[in-house]
């Protein structure tokens with residue numbers, strides 16, 4: 117076994133001491149020869165590195181090493197997303213300061229990451245929880261505040277009763293806390309909110325220019341959810357059916373169905389609920405409103421849920437036909453979308469139809485339907501009917517005509533709505549960036565002067581959230597009580613902190629200039645490197661981090677402090693690394709330590725049931741979590757790196773199989789053995805004997821393929837090609853030195869420790885990190901071809917070109933395709949074709 121235990125630490129030390137991968141802003145290198153390659157930085161959890169981390173990190177590392185050897189100036193940094201709840205929850209349990217836990221975890225992570233030999237510029241390491249970093253997170257917040265993009269509001273927000281904190285919409289998955297799984301409730305508390313909706317259109321439009329997976333772009337588009345429709349004002353009627361001054365405005369995407377609007381619905385939170393409720397309905401309405409408040413949005417909008425509602429007692433006038441239509445209150449209409457009120461068209465909307473059926477409201481067909489709308493809703497397109505001036509028109513024309521009608525009457529206009537909500541940005545927790553604002557009884561909310569940043573997180577005695585909507589910081593009087601920066605009178609600090617997303621919204625900018633004390637990044641350096649050319653990370657960040665970071669970046673762009681509209685030009689999502697588990701007939705999974713293998717079959721050690729091996733997520737309970745440390749210890753970092761790249765294409769999900777890792781380790785062993793062969797000084801571009809010429813061809817193909825595949829991030833394919841070369845080279849007693857050097861360089865981004873060691877063994881005094889990437893004439897890739905004569909009855913009648921080693925059947929077929937063959941056999945019978953392999957084709961005709 118090759119001595120990776122010695123080689124790997126040796127080169128890691130070398131790179132560290134020589135700062136081999138330090139990136140310098142060398143102005144003589146033109147923009148097109150610079151690359152910024154970014155990894156999603158990890159949250160330093162107590163569990164340490166997962167095998168999923170090195171997957172993306174190895175991919176970018178290979179790519180960066182390749183680029184450097186191709187003469188690019190490469191920025192490739194690493195850091196830690198270090199604020200977050202786990203450290204704080206641990207602090208609650210043990211009293212250990214979150215900073216202590218976080219720093220210990222970071223030490224562990226760093227040691228693990230360094231053991232994999234990644235070519236990061238460690239001088240640029242950042243941690244989002246250090247004051248010199250979050251000083252700038254706070255600074256950016258103040259810029260948002262000063263531009264009116266951060267505002268305070270008492271709003272019902274998603275509240276996790278277990279984490280005791282407010283959550284952003286993005287942190288709620290199907291009504292549950294994304295972090296702990298508890299059912300999310302609503303709570304009205306004072307919040308800081310960022311106006312991401314002000315950027316909705318730009319966040320949408322600029323997606324088009326990004327080289328991102330279509331799936332991620334689609335998720336962002338859906339999340340932003342731009343909807344084009346109309347706002348229509350209905351006049352509320354008095355009890356005699358006469359118009360009043362009161363207006364009710366609805367949002368609809370189908371104003372063309374107005375003739376089919378048979379009732380209206382307002383949300384239970386709508387501000388007109390009180391006004392519209394008549395004395396007779398008061399009791400029922402109040403009861404209903406109280407019930408609705410207890411439900412989550414999910415429960416309320418679930419299509420399958422039984423519709424509930426209550427009549428307000430009031431009517432509105434349908435503007436197109438003057439008919440009186442009842443106004444209902446129902447919780448399937450959300451206050452947070454559109455105007456919180458709708459016109460219901462039960463014939464053509466499923467929710468409205470369910471509701472109308474339940475409460476006996478009229479259903480009027482206005483789109484020619486292929487079903488009986490009294491029996492079910494028709495929600496597809498149809499020509500307009502029962503709609504007077506719209507009859508016979510299609511959807512597009514009818515909408516246009518209706519908009520014209522509404523415009524003329526001054527009762528409606530085009531409107532755009534978004535699903536995207538403003539970002540609830542404050543957290544009632546300790547371990548985050550303090551929000552740098554002061555509440556002054558006279559001056560209101562006053563930002564802390566920028567030169568006083570960072571506003572440092574004070575030490576607290578207890579980390580327990582108060583649960584009242586105040587963070588643990590609220591308990592430290594000495595910190596909370598302060599002087600107003602504007603008038604100097606007694607004031608109080610804001611005690612909410614920022615969410616974990618804040619630090620990761622702009623970390624890629626800090627890497628550019630991590631120690632700058634004057635600004636978050638020097639402008640010249642920023643434009644030297646930005647935008648990020650390649651960003652690799654997990655697919656789970658499609659709408660959270662990747663949307664927030666784009667938003668902040670655009671704000672910074674508007675401030676003129678960054679030079680690009682978008683932060684991440686190209687994005688790649690790595691596939692998930694899964695594992696195996698074992699399944700019983702009843703589909704329940706058995707932990708791997710309860711399984712024994714006999715003759716390739718698997719059995720439960722408990723009861724002997726035969727089990728099926730299936731692919732499953734790694735989980736503690738299935739005991740199938742792969743520990744990267746153990747793998748590095750047993751097989752070496754180069755093997756782990758190369759195996760993770762060899763498992764399959766970068767972007768697909770694939771199961772870990774230690775047997776595969778062992779195979780890759782043997783491959784590296786074989787390379788080590790090869791390096792002991794005598795190296796000759798043959799000129800590999802000159803004339804070679806047959807065997808060496810064949811090896812040269814494989815080498816030429818290997819240079820070509822590994823170059824292309826590495827550039828395209830098709831690492832598994834590149835590794836296969838290296839394996840082909842090594843197999844062939846192993847058959848030789850000696851190797852041309854030039855060829856071996858070239859191969860070592862091709863290998864070095866993949867197995868950098870072994871690469872460096874073999875490079876040194878070849879007599880080089882310097883690291884191969886910046887050695888010139890091998891090139892080799894494509895001429896030599898070609899298979900040797902030769903000319904095959906076609907003899908017909910002993911006479912030369914045709915010739916064709918084919919590879920020398922072409923098989924007989926192919927040669928015969930090719931001979932038959934020649935003009936000469938066709939001409940001289942026409943009208944005759946071919947009685948025999950004899951192929952002399954590698955020489956000629958003989959044809960006998962009669």
Ligand code: ANZ
Pocket residue numbers: 343344367368369370371373448449450451452453454455456457458459460461464465533
């Ligand atoms: C009449 C109508 C007729 C509608 C029809 C649909 C089909 P998107 O595309 O998602 O924007 N709506 C409006 N505000 C709502 C709210 N706050 N809560 C629940 N539903 C609301 O959906 C817009 C449509 O959803 C609107 O168009 C409205 O119903 C409903 F055949 O108006 B429509």
Ligand code: ZN
Pocket residue numbers: 556557558559560562600601602603604605607
């Ligand atoms: Zn003041």
